[in-house]
Structures are given as structure tokens and as C-alpha cells.
Amino acid sequence: MLVPLFPFLQPIFTLQEPYWIGFLVHLSSPLIYPLFAWLRRPFGQAPRTRAIRFAKRWAAGVVLVLASLSIVAIGSSHGLAVPILSRDVVGDQRYIRHMVRHHEQGIELAELGQQRAQDPHLRALAALMAAGQRGENRIFDHCGVVGSANRCRSAPARSTLRCRDI
Incomplete structure (x- = not known):
């Protein structure tokens, strides 16, 4: 179905x-x-x-x-997250930094597709792809896992994004 x-x-x-x-x-x-x-x-x-x-x-x-x-x-x-089982904080942060860079490359490609596509559906798809990648990067940024901090920066970020310690 x-x-x-x-x-x-x-x-x-x-x-x-x-x-x-x-x-x-x-x-x-x-x-x-x-x-x-x-x-x-x-x-x-x-x-x-x-x-x-x-x-x-x-x-x-x-x-x-x-x-x-x-x-x-x-x-x-209800806000009760399963704790992350990894004990390698530095490795987890390195992985997320690499994923942020990967998403930034995807945003660049999607923006190129938006500019060059002739079909309006392809332009819309490229815009959706860029928005999705930006959204994931925003989650990482709000949770502070990209930099040296490992906790959510604000109470609203913790409640809306369900951030956890890494």
C-alpha cells in the first residue's frame, strides 16, 4: 500500500x-x-x-x-531521549563537523541546480533539497555540537529540537 x-x-x-x-x-x-x-x-x-x-x-x-x-x-x-551510547565525544563531534561540511556541499550543488535548471519542478526539488540540508545544519548549530560546546545553547533549542549531550 x-x-x-x-x-x-x-x-x-x-x-x-x-x-x-x-x-x-x-x-x-x-x-x-x-x-x-x-x-x-x-x-x-x-x-x-x-x-x-x-x-x-x-x-x-x-x-x-x-x-x-x-x-x-x-x-x-515527551522529551525523554535515549542517551547516546558512544563514549568518543571528540570522534562524534568530528563526524558531525564532516556531515555539516557535506551538507554545505549539497547546498551549493542544490543552489547550482536551482539556478541552471530549465524545468520548474527540478528548480523546486533543488530548493527543497537545499532547505533540508540547511535545516539539518541548523539543528547541529543550535545543539552546539559543531563547536567546542556540547550542550544546547538555550532552553528553547532544547525543548524544540530535543538536543542532547554528545
Whole structure:
């Protein structure tokens, strides 16, 4: 349902959306394959075989993972972020500085595309790409991870951007 409808209902979409939709489709398919032995029979009529027992345990594991992710998502929406597990602060900051530079290069390319594109849809797509890259860089800047500071600079930045220590 998502693959044929979601990205194409929008007049213009960035390249990130089809990637994530494809990723989710390709991730969900192999996760469901083990359940086939159990699901292909009418409910309650599956024989007690090794494949069925495995499918039931697999389903319980999937439900447990989904419940755990739901709890993390609900907590995150209420400002309770999962702490970053990395202990390499300098390495994390170096990585983010490299990503900021990478995004700056993407902004330059998108601006070039905006200036040179003949098609109005391509110009709009280039503008969306530049805006997305600027937004990500703004998040890094507000959180102070690009420079030497490692905390959000202001209370509004902490509350709206959900910044964390790095």
C-alpha cells in the first residue's frame, strides 16, 4: 500500500522518501517470511510442528520489539531521549563537523541546480533539497555540537529540537 501510493501522491518529493520506503519494504518482507508457515493455515488449525513453534516465537519477538520501539517513541515525544551510547565525544563531534561540511556541499550543488535548471519542478526539488540540508545544519548549530560546546545553547533549542549531550 505504501510503495505504490505514498511517494507518488506528492507532486515533488526528495530522494530521501523513496529510499526510506524501499528500506522499510525490504526490511519488513524478510521479517514476515518466518510467519508464513503459521499464517497460511486457518486460524487455530496449524499443526504442532517445529516450523509453527518457531513462527509463534518469532511473532512474539516481533511484538516485543514493536512494543519496545513504541515505548521509546512515546518517551521521545515527551522529551525523554535515549542517551547516546558512544563514549568518543571528540570522534562524534568530528563526524558531525564532516556531515555539516557535506551538507554545505549539497547546498551549493542544490543552489547550482536551482539556478541552471530549465524545468520548474527540478528548480523546486533543488530548493527543497537545499532547505533540508540547511535545516539539518541548523539543528547541529543550535545543539552546539559543531563547536567546542556540547550542550544546547538555550532552553528553547532544547525543548524544540530535543538536543542532547554528545
